[in-house]
Amino acid sequence: MKSGAAILIESLKDEGVEIIFGYPGGSVLPIYDELYHANLKHILVRHEQAAIHAADGYARASGKVGVCLATSGPGACNLISGLATSNMDSTPVVALTGQVPTGLLGNDAFQESDITGITMPITKHNYLVKNAKDIKITVRSAFYIAGTGRNGPVLVDLPKDVLTGRVADSEIDRSEPELRGYKPTLKGHPRQIKKALNAICEAKQPLIYAGGGVITAGASEELVKLAELFCLPVTTTLMGLGAIPTNHPLNLGMLGMHGTEYANYAVSGCDLLIAVGARFDDRVTGKLSHFASHAKIIHIDIDPAEIGKNVPVDIPIVGDAKSVLTDMIGMAEKTGCFCEPWLDQVKAWRKNHPLRQITDGKLHPQHIIRKLSEILDGGGIIVSEVGQNQMWAAQHYSFKNPRQWISSGGLGTMGFGFPAAIGAWFAKPEETIVVIAGDGSFQMNIQELATVAQYNIPVKIIILNNMYLGMVRQWQELFYEKRYSYTEMPSVNFVGIAKAYGIEGMQIDSVENVEEALRTAINYDGPYLLDFRIEREENVFPMVPAGAAISDMIGKHIPNEGEEQ
Amino acid sequence: MKPHIISVLVENKPGVLSRVSGLFSRRGYNIESLAVGTCETPDMSRITIVVIGDDMHIEQVKKQLNKLIDVIKIIDITEKEHVSRELALIKVHAEPGSPRSEVMQIADIFRAKIIDVGAQTLVLEITGDSEKIQAIETLLRPYGVLELVRTGRIALHRGAPSVK
Numbered sequence: 001m002k003s004g005a006a007i008l009i010e011s012l013k014d015e016g017v018e019i020i021f022g023y024p025g026g027s028v029l030p031i032y033d034e035l036y037h038a039n040l041k042h043i044l045v046r047h048e049q050a051a052i053h054a055a056d057g058y059a060r061a062s063g064k065v066g067v068c069l070a071t072s073g074p075g076a077c078n079l080i081s082g083l084a085t086s087n088m089d090s091t092p093v094v095a096l097t098g099q100v101p102t103g104l105l106g107n108d109a110f111q112e113s114d115i116t117g118i119t120m121p122i123t124k125h126n127y128l129v130k131n132a133k134d135i136k137i138t139v140r141s142a143f144y145i146a147g148t149g150r151n152g153p154v155l156v157d158l159p160k161d162v163l164t165g166r167v168a169d170s171e172i173d174r175s176e177p178e179l180r181g182y183k184p185t186l187k188g189h190p191r192q193i194k195k196a197l198n199a200i201c202e203a204k205q206p207l208i209y210a211g212g213g214v215i216t217a218g219a220s221e222e223l224v225k226l227a228e229l230f231c232l233p234v235t236t237t238l239m240g241l242g243a244i245p246t247n248h249p250l251n252l253g254m255l256g257m258h259g260t261e262y263a264n265y266a267v268s269g270c271d272l273l274i275a276v277g278a279r280f281d282d283r284v285t286g287k288l289s290h291f292a293s294h295a296k297i298i299h300i301d302i303d304p305a306e307i308g309k310n311v312p313v314d315i316p317i318v319g320d321a322k323s324v325l326t327d328m329i330g331m332a333e334k335t336g337c338f339c340e341p342w343l344d345q346v347k348a349w350r351k352n353h354p355l356r357q358i359t360d361g362k363l364h365p366q367h368i369i370r371k372l373s374e375i376l377d378g379g380g381i382i383v384s385e386v387g388q389n390q391m392w393a394a395q396h397y398s399f400k401n402p403r404q405w406i407s408s409g410g411l412g413t414m415g416f417g418f419p420a421a422i423g424a425w426f427a428k429p430e431e432t433i434v435v436i437a438g439d440g441s442f443q444m445n446i447q448e449l450a451t452v453a454q455y456n457i458p459v460k461i462i463i464l465n466n467m468y469l470g471m472v473r474q475w476q477e478l479f480y481e482k483r484y485s486y487t488e489m490p491s492v493n494f495v496g497i498a499k500a501y502g503i504e505g506m507q508i509d510s511v512e513n514v515e516e517a518l519r520t521a522i523n524y525d526g527p528y529l530l531d532f533r534i535e536r537e538e539n540v541f542p543m544v545p546a547g548a549a550i551s552d553m554i555g556k557h558i559p560n561e562g563e564e565q
Numbered sequence: 566m567k568p569h570i571i572s573v574l575v576e577n578k579p580g581v582l583s584r585v586s587g588l589f590s591r592r593g594y595n596i597e598s599l600a601v602g603t604c605e606t607p608d609m610s611r612i613t614i615v616v617i618g619d620d621m622h623i624e625q626v627k628k629q630l631n632k633l634i635d636v637i638k639i640i641d642i643t644e645k646e647h648v649s650r651e652l653a654l655i656k657v658h659a660e661p662g663s664p665r666s667e668v669m670q671i672a673d674i675f676r677a678k679i680i681d682v683g684a685q686t687l688v689l690e691i692t693g694d695s696e697k698i699q700a701i702e703t704l705l706r707p708y709g710v711l712e713l714v715r716t717g718r719i720a721l722h723r724g725a726p727s728v729k
Binding site for chain 2: 116117120121124125128145179180181182303304305308309312
């Protein structure tokens with residue numbers, strides 16, 4: 001005889017789970033009792049929201065399914081923004097929640113919440129397990145759904161009596177799940193691939209637009225290879241950063257609202273747009289009718305629902321990015337540069353419209369990110385919060401590899417970065433993990449300093465502190481005549497707070513101390529917090545105002561003589 | 566913009582209807598009618614949804630429905646030759662005497678059945694396409710339609726089975 005909780009632990013181990021991020025409570029006591037002697041690592045966070053963000057960070061850094069655990073009612077409800085984050089960015093997460101005993105379901109029992117009902121729109125799928133013998137097959141299904149096709153979060157709700165209920169070993173359903181309604185298409189249609197190759201050979205101004213799907217599929221190598229075979233310039237979304245090295249000659253950096261000028265000009269000027277694992281999000285496209293309006297569109301995506309959702313597509317290819325790109329490379333009959341004049345044009349845009357860097361002796365955030373990139377030689381794992389800090393990091397860090405950049409893209413969840421960095425470290429403990437935060441977002445999950453201290457997690461926390469909710473302030477400055485309504489946040493002694501948790505830290509007020517501070521933090525054996533007091537009203541530029549065409553940017557940069565991008 | 570009848574074969578599990586209807590509401594798709602019940606296979610249910618929209622819109626509806634794990638198959642019934650029916654029960658105010666016989670005559674013309682006779686009322690059962698039900702309702706209005714309930718449209722392709 002085995003208890004439901006014991007079956008759960010066994011099932012998790014069978015799925016290859018090494019670590020769970022969680023927070024105990026009444027309904028999950030049977031699980032915690034099993035964890036007490038199970039050979040399965042559990043990290044105690046300080047808020048359930050941090051548990052799911054950490055599981056998500058672990059998933060993004062490793063490519064494996066991240067697991068979190070919370071109790072019923074408030075515990076489960078605290079997972080909501082994390083589930084929505086994971087759902088928007090298509091990351092593989094399995095969330096386990098406790099639930100009141102089945103006999104009390106629907107009875108408004110203590111700490112009851114209808115979590116499967118609540119999370120239906122923000123999960124890929126969810127389950128309420130009604131019998132201990134179904135735990136094994138449900139966990140198997142959950143991991144399969146989360147980590148295949150277009151990845152996403154799956155929640156498994158476990159009533160307490162299901163966890164305590166005992167079933168004979170022979171009664172446990174160990175069959176392979178049969179999911180009649182879930183058959184992801186992985187292989188692209190050869191005829192469509194042929195068509196796409198022909199279009200590439202015929203194009204005069206081709207451009208690849210790569211998204212997070214390339215990272216998830218592990219298709220970066222193939223992407224770069226395809227780009228090189230045909231000399232195709234590449235722009236990536238926020239989620240696609242790292243799919244091609246930042247300093248690759250064909251890379252134009254990020255496109256969209258805070259994309260580079262040259263990437264946005266390239267999109268507006270291209271005659272063929274090859275979208276790979278991207279979803280034409282409004283932050284990318286700006287005004288839809290002006291987005292790549294002269295271009296034929298090839299759209300490669302694993303999710304058929306993304307194709308034709310926002311823009312009409314000329315050559316749709318449903319499939320896994322790695323499989324489709326591999327087939328494209330394999331099926332290419334002729335290769336070569338068919339677009340030399342276009343490449344020259346793109347190069348000229350790149351030279352004449354670099355990203356803004358100001359060298360006036362003041363402490364600017366762009367300089368901090370560039371220094372960090374230089375010191376780490378474009379290595380490490382950079383985990384951002386949300387807002388200006390995120391955009392500066394995305395624009396100025398020089399990435400080399402996929403899964404090096406972890407950021408909440410679709411949902412834009414403040415408070416995501418710090419706990420996600422904790423998860424990332426457990427996935428890649430050999431890497432330098434850096435959190436780029438703002439003073440606003442860092443305070444949304446600041447309690448995780450306790451987790452970092454407890455497990456001595458050597459994350460390096462960089463706060464770009466402007467004592468504002470910077471991105472909102474920027475919008476207020478530009479679109480609300482500088483009425484800074486509730487965006488100012490008085491100074492906080494972050495170093496003092498870190499020290500109270502037993503974590504080292506340093507405040508930096510001048511540009512001369514940037515490099516030394518970064519080196520101190522990176523070389524320090526353990527967590528370290530750096531509180532950079534940056535120029536308070538620095539903006540993220542260039543910027544496409546909401547609803548404008550992406551070629552209509554404000555805050556364009558006129559470079560000084562000799563300035564290099 | 567024309568009505569599409571979409572037949573959705575789903576797992577017969579708790580919460581499936583809620584997944585389907587939730588998808589429609591959160592993505593802003595308008596349901597004109599929805600009918601659900603068991604079908605020829607005991608572990609599946611068939612949901613028939615009538616939705617109005619242009620081709621791109623309907624395409625999205627179908628694709629989004631397909632993403633639901635519990636949705637097994639989707640067929641746009643309106644794409645091919647099909648039959649569709651709806652059933653309505655109508656309670657009409659019909660005093661004994663000439664109003665009552667007039668209502669009974671209307672029922673007769675529409676091949677509606679009278680399934681309940683009260684002191685002041687009649688309950689009519691009518692089957693047909695939506696237009697037919699609309700037509701009889703319009704004719705009965707002057708007598709006083711006290712209550713009306715419709716099942717929503719259900720439909721099948723003509724000939725060999727398709728939604729399997």
